[in-house]
Amino acid sequence: MTTKRTKRSAVPRPLARQLFVEAGHRCAIPTCRATPLEIAHIVPWARVRRHEFHNMIVLCPNCHTRFDRGDIDRQAMFRYKELLRLSDPNHVAPDDPSPRAGLIRAYRHFQTQIDGWRKSISDLSAAIALGSTGFPVGNVKRCAGLASIARAATDKLGELGGEGTAEAADHVFDWHRQWADDVVDLKLSAFNRSRAEYELWAEERFMSFVALHEEVCESLDLDPTELDFFESERRERDLPEVSLGTLGLWPTDA
Template structure:
């Protein structure tokens, strides 16, 4: 027997629309009018949750629902993560919300500065033509950015306390840090297994989950 699908509560629908600015959440589209889509199909989750809902125009919604279409679930999760959290978060500092959001924004900024340098370091250390001076220069830059990232992670975990969000942020950081240690201790040029690892891809889903968890926790 088929399970009837309940309506999305009006308040939840309003939050999803505000998050996307009442436009299609796909940045190259931004069309109106919009519909509310489930990132993981309702038939699987059987519930309506903010973190799993996104505003899409009818055309993008149809493309997403097409199993052979160009928009997959991973892309849709990234579109959700890219939405501006300030649109859906009250900045009243109740229970330290403003401090928690500020710590998250700082964490994102520091990771955005650190990770590209580490990726560049891998690329340079992978090439036989790279000089020792060039390798040492990019290594020094990476160490500087790492120091800032460590501070941002510590501040984030202090602001968020003992929580699933704090644990996930730490797990993302230490996953990258372990990779950096492998790169640093590996011989020059780097072996193929390290050269071929895509660290940004490895943390992409966890990073999207972190963003959605932050938005969900602070959207009160």
């Protein structure tokens, strides 16, 4: 029994021209810039079965071979595509309402803003637990301001990533909002968790990030292993910091 294979169509000439012009008729990798040139699909044709501007890039034969061989990973290639856009402030991608590079950028921005908000909540928790000069109003204002920025980053990520990504990003945001509300409301559970309770609480946060990562990768037509969980080198399980008050109240026999 034979399986019918979809014949790969030729790249339309107008699209090829746009790709070559975008790269300045040179290899898109800045440290190369060689010729002659070939057109490559970042996510392979065999997976997407279509020619799209945001998923295609111009490379020299050597860099194209290195990319196919895995010497240059897909995440790096999306970044090279993004650098082409950044190098031209008037650049507009044709027929590209949700470019993959833009989604990755929004995802990293979301992570950065959530992490900043997380740190402010942890600082607020510590200030309340250890403070002796009244309620730390300054910490509350800072936390609220970072929450607003995180909300905007959440909305932008959801806009670019689609329904599944929007729901997963909202879940991450809501987890942090509940934590912040519990701290501001002085709920005992925010300051006095057992070790087992803390580990479960922290695991919930971690798994919310895992679910979001999977949704973002699905929108990008990537396997979750093909996109770094975090952009910078950070520990694999980036869990919320333990406030000093909580740490001191853990039972010694847990």
